[in-house]
Amino acid sequence: xxxxxxxxxxxxxxxxxxxxxxxxxxxxxxxxxxxxxxxxxxxxxxxxxxxxxxxxxxxxxxxxxxxxxxxxxxxxxxxxxxxxxxxxxxxxxxxxxxxxxxxxxxxxxxxxxxxxxxxxxxxxxxxxxxxxxxxxxxxxxxxxxxxxxxxxxxxx
Numbered sequence: 787x788x789x790x791x792x793x794x795x796x797x798x799x800x801x802x803x804x805x806x807x808x809x810x811x812x813x814x815x816x817x818x819x820x821x822x823x824x825x826x827x828x829x830x831x832x833x834x835x836x837x838x839x840x841x842x843x844x845x846x847x848x849x850x851x852x853x854x855x856x857x858x859x860x861x862x863x864x865x866x867x868x869x870x871x872x873x874x875x876x877x878x879x880x881x882x883x884x885x886x887x888x889x890x891x892x893x894x895x896x897x898x899x900x901x902x903x904x905x906x907x908x909x910x911x912x913x914x915x916x917x918x919x920x921x922x923x924x925x926x927x928x929x930x931x932x933x934x935x936x937x938x939x940x941x942x
Contacts (some may be wrong), residue, residue: 787893801886806892818921823850826917829930844900847893851917852901860911863898863939866919873923883918883933891937897914912939 827837834856842849849866869883894914902908914937920929 818868818870819866821921822917822919823866825868825919825927825930826864826866827851829917829932830864833932841902842897844897846896846900847890849894849897849901860913861898861901861907862899862912863894863896863914864917864934865914866917868919868921870921870923873930881918881931882920883916883931883936886916886936895937895939899941902939902941908941913937914939 830853836854837851839852842852849863852866852868853862855862865886867885871881898912913935916933916936918931922928
């Protein structure tokens with residue numbers, strides 16, 4: 787089967803909600819990341835957030851989601867981290883959100899400052915949140931955790 791058809795098959799399986807364990811490699815991580823971003827966006831919408839943009843890419847890095855908080859004043863950059871829980875039911879020693887490094891927080895803050903200048907948001911409150919999504923081996927969401935204000939966005 788060619789790569790093009792495999793990709794189509796994978797998209798159809800995802801659209802139909804036919805979950806399966808994530809394959810290894812970059813393609814599997816990318817798929818897991820996209821699924822995690824969709825789950826995080828859905829969770830945040832249910833909490834009253836409005837998704838402004840997904841996957842904002844700049845030369846300095848990427849923000850997974852840019853949202854308006856339920857107060858409709860605060861702009862929130864969201865870093866999403868996902869992982870598949872082991873099929874044997876053991877609990878891993880780390881949580882996905884623990885992998886957000888200080889360097890990533892600095893990059894997100896710089897992206898936030900750039901977005902504020904580019905969109906006229908200088909006077910608005912801004913923050914960086916993290917959302918962790920853990921999946922069961924069969925492809926169902928097990929846990930979604932939302933952490934507010936994991937890093938500040940200070941004006942320059």
